[in-house]
Amino acid sequence: MLEDTIAAIATPVGEGGLAVIRLSGRQALRVAAQCFVPAGVETPDLGSVPSHTIHFGRIVREGKTIDEVLAAVMRAPRTFTREDVVEISCHGGVLPAKLVLDALLAAGARLAHPGEFTRRAFLNGRIDLVQAEAVAEIIHARTELSLQAATEQLAGKLSHKINLLRDQVMNILAHLEAHIDFPDEDIAPATRDQLLGSLREGMAFVEKLLQAAPEGQILRRGIRAAIIGRPNVGKSSLLNHLLGRERAIVSPVPGTTRDTIEETANIRGLPITFIDTAGLRSAQDSLEQEGIRRSHQTLQSAELILHVLDAADPEVHLSLQLTAAIPETRQILVRNKMDLLPSPPPAWPGEAPVCDVSCMTGAGIDTLKDKIREAVWSGRIRADMAEAMINSRHQDALARACEALHQGATALESGSPLEMAAMDLRIAANSIGEIVGQTTTEDLLDRIFSQFCIGK
Numbered sequence: 140m141l142e143d144t145i146a147a148i149a150t151p152v153g154e155g156g157l158a159v160i161r162l163s164g165r166q167a168l169r170v171a172a173q174c175f176v177p178a179g180v181e182t183p184d185l186g187s188v189p190s191h192t193i194h195f196g197r198i199v200r201e202g203k204t205i206d207e208v209l210a211a212v213m214r215a216p217r218t219f220t221r222e223d224v225v226e227i228s229c230h231g232g233v234l235p236a237k238l239v240l241d242a243l244l245a246a247g248a249r250l251a252h253p254g255e256f257t258r259r260a261f262l263n264g265r266i267d268l269v270q271a272e273a274v275a276e277i278i279h280a281r282t283e284l285s286l287q288a289a290t291e292q293l294a295g296k297l298s299h300k301i302n303l304l305r306d307q308v309m310n311i312l313a314h315l316e317a318h319i320d321f322p323d324e325d326i327a328p329a330t331r332d333q334l335l336g337s338l339r340e341g342m343a344f345v346e347k348l349l350q351a352a353p354e355g356q357i358l359r360r361g362i363r364a365a366i367i368g369r370p371n372v373g374k375s376s377l378l379n380h381l382l383g384r385e386r387a388i389v390s391p392v393p394g395t396t397r398d399t400i401e402e403t404a405n406i407r408g409l410p411i412t413f414i415d416t417a418g419l420r421s422a423q424d425s426l427e428q429e430g431i432r433r434s435h436q437t438l439q440s441a442e443l444i445l446h447v448l449d450a451a452d453p454e455v456h457l458s459l460q461l462t463a464a465i466p467e468t469r470q471i472l473v474r475n476k477m478d479l480l481p482s483p484p485p486a487w488p489g490e491a492p493v494c495d496v497s498c499m500t501g502a503g504i505d506t507l508k509d510k511i512r513e514a515v516w517s518g519r520i521r522a523d524m525a526e527a528m529i530n531s532r533h534q535d536a537l538a539r540a541c542e543a544l545h546q547g548a549t550a551l552e553s554g555s556p557l558e559m560a561a562m563d564l565r566i567a568a569n570s571i572g573e574i575v576g577q578t579t580t581e582d583l584l585d586r587i588f589s590q591f592c593i594g595k
């Protein structure tokens with residue numbers, strides 16, 4: 140498949156300023172040259188221009204001009220795929236891009252599969268699998284924080300750590316194998332202790348990476364936060380404030396938010412999906428009953444609960460019964476309508492963080508955003524962003540590595556034949572190698588790259 144020259148539209152389909160068609164492979168320059176007519180008479184054929192230069196001209200098919208374009212020519216190996224690459228920018232629009240692509244396909248290119256450019260970058264050794272995944276993370280990043288983490292991953296920060304870990308395991312393995320080759324010489328107790336120490340160090344590092352996995356999930360997917368409270372306390376008003384626009388209907392009639400509303404907002408760099416629930420109370424109306432049933436479901440599934448109270452309501456304590464069963468550490472009490480109080484209310488008893496706001500004036504909303512961020516990280520220290528982007532594939536491989544390392548250590552400690560420990564370490568090294576793609580299968584690659592869009 141690497142023999143083919145592949146082409147695809149690399150920009151989203153639709154109308155826009157520009158569209159880019161990408162071409163990669165051994166024949167990329169020949170295919171592009173066949174369709175491209177340079178504007179200036181002095182411009183040489185695309186196939187003979189210097190690398191990393193841009194040329195103005197027209198894409199022509201069967202003598203007819205399709206569009207005026209710029210063609211960027213990049214020769215292997217200093218390209219994204221390490222193959223010859225041509226990127227053609229044409230007018231943004233569904234038709235020009237499609238016709239340019241058709242012309243390239245007619246000239247001998249093949250339509251690329253989803254993620255095939257990145258897959259080639261991996262297969263040609265320009266990036267490893269963790270970096271290839273980072274490309275997808277960058278495209279899907281929803282906040283600056285996750286983008287930053289993905290960019291660091293693409294730069295190789297996580298790969299470097301994984302490679303160091305694998306080297307460490309391979310070193311221990313090499314020592315063991317040297318002793319296996321000379322079965323008459325028993326391993327010296329001091330050497331054994333040293334190897335065990337190194338093994339435990341590796342294990343501790345794997346465990347640290349595994350512990351960081353939930354943070355990766357948070358960065359990538361964010362969390363779900365339910366906004367609950369009795370009718371009319373200002374839940375919809377709060378949602379609108381947090382989203383920064385009018386989404387929920389705000390009304391003075393209790394029970395107007397009948398269905399749940401879900402919207403994601405960027406709160407201090409984190410994607411938070413807010414769920415505005417229908418008022419939690421007993422209702423006769425069947426439609427509203429359905430809303431209440433869903434509210435209770437939402438309460439169960441949300442990772443964080445913003446419990447909105449009407450600070451001016453003398454029966455405010457009644458609201459607390461709604462969430463009595465939910466741990467206070469998962470809640471933030473939001474005392475709304477502060478503007479209606481003549482003086483600040485007394486301190487709130489209990490463990491849950493409290494935030495005083497007014498959705499009328501906007502007071503306290505910024506503090507609430509800070510408290511949401513604090514609650515999400517719940518005191519976690521994220522000194523190293525690269526560790527925070529462990530995904531479920533890495534997690535699975537690390538868990539297998541961790542188990543094998545534990546078994547290897549037990550075997551080494553108990554004085555079992557060294558072959559036993561060596562076998563465990565080989566399993567561990569393989570699992571760690573899977574993460575960066577040193578050991579892979581076509582199946583795994585298909586699974587990873589099918590999540591990409593065409594043209595990436």
Ligand code: GDP
Nearest residue numbers: 371372373374375376389390391476497498499
């Ligand atoms: P929900 O039923 O909990 O979603 O409450 P809404 O957001 O629909 O608000 C109910 C009523 O309270 C509306 O008339 C809002 O304008 C009003 N309201 C919401 N927040 C405040 C606030 O901070 N101060 C005052 N004075 N009124 C508010």
